[in-house]
Amino acid sequence: MEPLTPQRLKELEEVAARVRARILLAVHHAGAGHVGGPLSCTDMLVALYFHILNVDPNRPDWEDRDRFILSKGHSTIALYTVLAERGYFPLEELFTFDAIDSRMQGHPDMTKTPGIDMSSGSLGQGLSPGLGMALGARLLGKSFRTYVILGDGESQEGQIWEAAFVAARYQLDNLTAILDYNGLQQYGWRNAPGEHMFPPIENPAQKWQAFGWRVIETDGHDMAQFTAAVEEAQTTRGKPTLIIAHTVKGKGVSFMEDQYDWHARVPTQQELVAALAELGQSDLLVISQGGD
Amino acid sequence: MMTTYSLGKPNQDIVAETLLALARQDRDLIVVTGDSRGSGKMTAFGEALPDQLVEIGIAEQNLVGVSAGLASTGKKVFAISPACFLTARSLEQIKNDVAYSDNPVKLVGISAGVSYGALGSTHHSLHDLAALLAIHNIDIVIPADNFETYHAILAAATHPRPIYLRFGKRPMHHLHHSETRFQLGKAIILRSGGDITFIAAGETVAPALFAADSLEQRGISCGVISMHTIRPFDVEAVINAATTSRALVTVEEHSVNGGLGSLVAATLMEAGVWLPFKRVGIPDEHTIAGSQVEIFKHYGITPEGLAETALNLLNGSRGNRFPASASATASRPAANPPASV
Ligand SMILES: Cc1ncc(C[n+]2csc(CCOP(=O)(O)OP(=O)(O)O)c2C)c(N)n1
Numbered sequence: 001m002e003p004l005t006p007q008r009l010k011e012l013e014e015v016a017a018r019v020r021a022r023i024l025l026a027v028h029h030a031g032a033g034h035v036g037g038p039l040s041c042t043d044m045l046v047a048l049y050f051h052i053l054n055v056d057p058n059r060p061d062w063e064d065r066d067r068f069i070l071s072k073g074h075s076t077i078a079l080y081t082v083l084a085e086r087g088y089f090p091l092e093e094l095f096t097f098d099a100i101d102s103r104m105q106g107h108p109d110m111t112k113t114p115g116i117d118m119s120s121g122s123l124g125q126g127l128s129p130g131l132g133m134a135l136g137a138r139l140l141g142k143s144f145r146t147y148v149i150l151g152d153g154e155s156q157e158g159q160i161w162e163a164a165f166v167a168a169r170y171q172l173d174n175l176t177a178i179l180d181y182n183g184l185q186q187y188g189w190r191n192a193p194g195e196h197m198f199p200p201i202e203n204p205a206q207k208w209q210a211f212g213w214r215v216i217e218t219d220g221h222d223m224a225q226f227t228a229a230v231e232e233a234q235t236t237r238g239k240p241t242l243i244i245a246h247t248v249k250g251k252g253v254s255f256m257e258d259q260y261d262w263h264a265r266v267p268t269q270q271e272l273v274a275a276l277a278e279l280g281q282s283d284l285l286v287i288s289q290g291g292d
Numbered sequence: 293m294m295t296t297y298s299l300g301k302p303n304q305d306i307v308a309e310t311l312l313a314l315a316r317q318d319r320d321l322i323v324v325t326g327d328s329r330g331s332g333k334m335t336a337f338g339e340a341l342p343d344q345l346v347e348i349g350i351a352e353q354n355l356v357g358v359s360a361g362l363a364s365t366g367k368k369v370f371a372i373s374p375a376c377f378l379t380a381r382s383l384e385q386i387k388n389d390v391a392y393s394d395n396p397v398k399l400v401g402i403s404a405g406v407s408y409g410a411l412g413s414t415h416h417s418l419h420d421l422a423a424l425l426a427i428h429n430i431d432i433v434i435p436a437d438n439f440e441t442y443h444a445i446l447a448a449a450t451h452p453r454p455i456y457l458r459f460g461k462r463p464m465h466h467l468h469h470s471e472t473r474f475q476l477g478k479a480i481i482l483r484s485g486g487d488i489t490f491i492a493a494g495e496t497v498a499p500a501l502f503a504a505d506s507l508e509q510r511g512i513s514c515g516v517i518s519m520h521t522i523r524p525f526d527v528e529a530v531i532n533a534a535t536t537s538r539a540l541v542t543v544e545e546h547s548v549n550g551g552l553g554s555l556v557a558a559t560l561m562e563a564g565v566w567l568p569f570k571r572v573g574i575p576d577e578h579t580i581a582g583s584q585v586e587i588f589k590h591y592g593i594t595p596e597g598l599a600e601t602a603l604n605l606l607n608g609s610r611g612n613r614f615p616a617s618a619s620a621t622a623s624r625p626a627a628n629p630p631a632s633v
Binding site (some may be wrong): 030032073074098099100101102105106107108111119120121123124129153154156157158185186187188189200 | 325327328329330331335347349350351353354376377380381408410411412413414570571578581582583586587590
């Protein structure tokens with residue numbers, strides 16, 4: 001991996017702001033979709049696809065590419081947007097999100113969309129195919145690495161832990177799971193009306209360490225810190241790594257941050273305008289209205 | 293003049309209202325959710341009766357297993373989760389902990405069929421009837437409108453066996469007259485007709501009924517049956533329809549394989565009844581993603597599409613084999629199957 005220079009970091013941050021705006025534009029246009037989860041993992045997806053992953057947008061099926069699985073598939077509009085910004089397909093296609101006959105359906109379908117390495121949408125399934133890919137790389141003698149983004153709510157699914165157990169047993173140090181630890185799921189547990197809700201999972205570090213994984217904690221919105229964490233994972237030998245990325249659901253738009261409501265809410269025109277202004281991306285709004 | 297049908301609520305809203313009303317009277321009624329409280333419209337229930345709602349988190353296998361255990365202690369358990377996950381991820385818990393072990397859990401599959409159409413195949417439940425029909429000891433109910441939903445929930449609450457109820461999230465038209473009665477296992481004849489009968493279930497009953505209305509206008513006598521209970525199956529209603537109309541069309545929000553259409557076909561063959569027949573549903577292909585309305589349109593599950601299917605079937609069979617027969621006895625097999633089947 002190249003060093004992440006301050007200049008490059010600034011560029012990536014600009015990409016991330018644009019991606020956030022395009023996510024909101026696409027969901028607004030479609031009249032449906034998830035918002036909080038996609039904004040939560042945007043910075044990590046940008047860092048991965050623009051800096052970390054060894055991929056080639058012109059050859060999405062290149063056999064030596066690094067693999068990536070968005071196990072929390074409901075956040076796919078973030079992945080589509082990052083792939084489009086990276087050149088996998090035209091940016092205009094994002095406006096077909098959720099439409100019939102589109103490659104941009106509500107959850108990623110690897111048989112349809114270039115750049116998607118694994119279909120997902122049913123939570124809890126993504127780590128197992130990631131494990132399979134990592135095992136495949138080892139059996140083939142290939143050096144590609146596999147990355148899987150997990151949701152913290154998603155971590156309630158048993159299959160995640162079945163995969164966690166076996167990945168450690170095979171000492172798969174070419175597998176990195178990234179926990180989007182934003183502290184919210186869709187509805188969660190309510191103690192009593194109006195009271196605090198439990199986080200989706202408590203003490204993930206302890207749990208994953210107990211399963212035999214190396215655990216690294218980082219800020220999932222600080223691309224420099226996140227990249228450093230991935231570098232550490234890459235040099236870890238003999239065990240898979242879990243990066244606990246501390247994130248904020250709805251990150252980047254003040255009124256969407258840390259709100260259960262914004263899990264899957266469509267911004268009104270007014271909210272869209274306000275959000276794009278906050279992101280410094282109001283120019284994109286003009287373009288979208290022209291293209292609507 | 294075309295009959296008009298007023299628009300009601302989404303069936304899921306009726307499920308929520310009915311369960312809340314029942315649970316206020318019955319402390320043994322428990323709702324179990326899997327981070328699906330809002331999608332299942334159970335937020336008000338949880339706020340009103342927090343001790344009667346158990347939240348399991350995003351863990352459908354656990355949800356079904358826990359529900360089975362609760363039911364074994366005598367609780368009336370409604371386990372609520374999107375139909376796609378409930379009947380796929382936790383199929384084995386349904387098979388072993390609920391059906392095989394005879395724990396009378398009421399499994400409520402929400403946003404069923406292609407209600408979550410645009411979310412893609414992970415979110416479609418087009419396999420649930422086929423999967424559950426191959427498992428012994430679980431009844432299956434697919435209410436068509438608010439009336440059927442209300443009565444299905446009432447019936448489920450006291451049902452002695454495991455039961456699966458399947459609901460969508462779109463507001464449904466009121467399809468029934470005030471004198472209609474609802475009984476599990478007994479199909480509702482919405483109208484009878486000598487030319488063709490639609491046998492539909494759930495959210496496909498409405499388009500079938502609208503298709504029948506428009507065909508009547510064109511002088512074609514059309515029957516419509518709401519086959520709200522898939523198990524136990526109302527064999528008599530099917531045979532009656534087959535022997536009183538010239539052709540049958542089944543309509544379902546499910547794969548054409550293994551669901552209502554397959555069940556009707558098998559029922560007829562075994563009874564020795566043969567007539568022009570067409571299954572309308574989701575064909576065996578990589579299902580398109582789009583809204584439920586768009587997917588229905590794509591696969592011809594619309595009043596126009598169904599009317600056209602009916603006409604093609606009738607035209608394909610015109611003049612041959614079976615004049616309209618009012619007798620309830622089985623027809624004789626034809627020498628050649630019609631081209632359109
Ligand atoms: C197996 C399964 N159960 C339920 C859902 C419905 N669902 C979609 S997103 C979501 C909440 C996910 O929470 P989390 O993993 O924390 O993601 P984030 O908060 O980052 O969006 C739920 C329950 C699903 N997609 N798959």
